[in-house]
Amino acid sequence: MQKVRKLTELEYAFLFTLRKVNSIQLEGFKSFFNNLPVDPYIKGNYRSRRLSRFIASRDNLIKLPHGYFSQPKEYNPLLGDIRREFAELDDALIELDIFKNLVLAFSDSCKLHPEAEIGVHQIRITCSHDNLGNPAPEGIHRDGTNFIGIFSVDRENVQGGETHLYINRKENPVFNKVLNPGELLLVNDHEFLHFTTPIQPIVEAKGTRDVFVLTSPSLLSD
Numbered sequence: 001m002q003k004v005r006k007l008t009e010l011e012y013a014f015l016f017t018l019r020k021v022n023s024i025q026l027e028g029f030k031s032f033f034n035n036l037p038v039d040p041y042i043k044g045n046y047r048s049r050r051l052s053r054f055i056a057s058r059d060n061l062i063k064l065p066h067g068y069f070s071q072p073k074e075y076n077p078l079l080g081d082i083r084r085e086f087a088e089l090d091d092a093l094i095e096l097d098i099f100k101n102l103v104l105a106f107s108d109s110c111k112l113h114p115e116a117e118i119g120v121h122q123i124r125i126t127c128s129h130d131n132l133g134n135p136a137p138e139g140i141h142r143d144g145t146n147f148i149g150i151f152s153v154d155r156e157n158v159q160g161g162e163t164h165l166y167i168n169r170k171e172n173p174v175f176n177k178v179l180n181p182g183e184l185l186l187v188n189d190h191e192f193l194h195f196t197t198p199i200q201p202i203v204e205a206k207g208t209r210d211v212f213v214l215t216s217p218s219l220l221s222d
């Protein structure tokens with residue numbers, strides 16, 4: 001696993017930013033969220049996901065070998081210190097220009113080092129009348145990385161799912177918003193804790209919330 005290196009002064013200037021990424025036509029992503037494998041590490045079968053890691057070198061994406069995801073217990077009391085393995089992102093998805101644009105938007109916005117590893121989590125949270133979907137079952141937390149990008153792809157028949165950023169657990173969030181499709185929230189993980197509230201359907205049918213979560217470093221190891 002790449003070490004979480006100390007940030008430079010310039011990087012520390014970056015706290016959080018919300019961007020609309022206009023160069024991305026979201027339709028191209030949608031079909032790739034229909035065949036995500038269920039996340040076996042969370043009870044309830046409401047979260048499904050894939051995960052791959054990349055280096056964004058100049059204007060190119062280089063895909064890195066399959067790895068294992070782990071977060072220290074200090075950051076994830078629910079699943080910390082567990083080596084988790086997820087299926088890789090679909091090759092056809094990775095080849096899309098809109099996918100490359102998304103990873104480069106993250107890398108450019110965070111001014112990442114050219115060799116920095118980027119983990120890309122493709123996640124669908126599903127909810128129904130009887131089962132709320134919980135995007136952050138670990139509660140208010142940090143990921144234990146340097147930078148996080150949450151990119152909203154789709155919200156189908158869902159309410160809730162507000163993303164919160166906190167300076168500490170005792171105070172109200174400094175950011176509180178539903179991320180609408182096309183919006184990318186960039187967060188300095190050293191400065192803020194994050195959380196997303198549960199989702200529930202608007203009408204009595206299945207509801208889904210689709211996102212890409214990007215982190216650097218990736219927290220993946222061989």
Ligand SMILES: [Fe+2]
Pocket residue numbers: 141142143194
């Ligand atoms: Fe997180």
